[in-house]
Amino acid sequence: MTLELSPDHAEVALLLHPLDAGMEPALASLHARLARDAQLTHAMDIAYRVVDSPVGKLLLAASDRGILRVAFELEDHGQVLQRLADTVSPRILQAPARLDDAARELDEYFAGTRREFDLLLDLRLSRGFRLNVLRHLPRIAYGHTESYAQVAQAAGSPNAVRAVGTACATNPLPVIVPCHRVVKSDGSFGGYLGGADAKRTLLELETVA
Incomplete structure (x- = not known):
């Protein structure tokens, strides 16, 4: 899947592709630094990551307002990201750390130790x-x-x-x-x-x- 980036932020285009498990440590470090820089310079409007769960892999996406999207595998994560690019912003970046709290709370929920979520939500996709x-x-x-x-x-x-x-x-x-x-x-x-x-x-x- 290819998501369009504004010309000013084309340098982060490669970061839209999932991290390869065999990525060289130096490249992984560069990826992390660029993700931080993108956040600091507002080059990223939506951060995403994928987590494992008892109901399959879940795509988590967040804006600076809060969690924007949770998607099941059968929805096709690539298509979900493309729709977010089309309707919210094309400046989407794989930045797992931005979603650490959401991932942790979901883990707790699936482990049976959490009954309510304490996360900021971005509900702009519903009206x-x-x-x-x-x-x-x-x-x-x-x-x-x-x-x-x-x-x-x-x-x-x-x-x-x-x-x-x-x-x-x-x-x-x-x-x-x-x-x-x-x-x-x-x-x-x-x-x-x-x-x-x-x-x-x-x-x-x-x-x-």
Whole structure:
């Protein structure tokens, strides 16, 4: 995947490519220094990294406002980054350290030692009623669920049950903003951006704890 950079920042283009595990120490050090320099000179608007999890590899992306995107593998991480480049900023850089807190909190969550996330969120990718839904989701307690109808009521539009489904399906921050806790009125799972197995895993994780 190739992301466009403004001419003033073309020198960091190679940093958009994932780090090679066999990279020479000197090159890895240069990569880290350039990432720091890009941040200091505001040449980077979005930092990203990929982390392992029980629901597969997760792409984490953050702006200076907070966590902007969490994406499952089946969404195609390359396409997700391209959409961020098209809609937010092309100045995207692999800078894992910027996402250390998010990675740590996700590790704690999957280990069963964290029930709430304490991270700044950048919710600019959602608007209107969808944003209202996202703001409500963290209020659904760990280990509990709500129906689409209950969420519609809580978000201020009792008749917008389908719109709640759309808001959950387009949630840019799954896991951290827990749309997996929204189920059908009969208790069945309903759809999920990460797939049915991922939703089951998350709900079972919270039930066991």
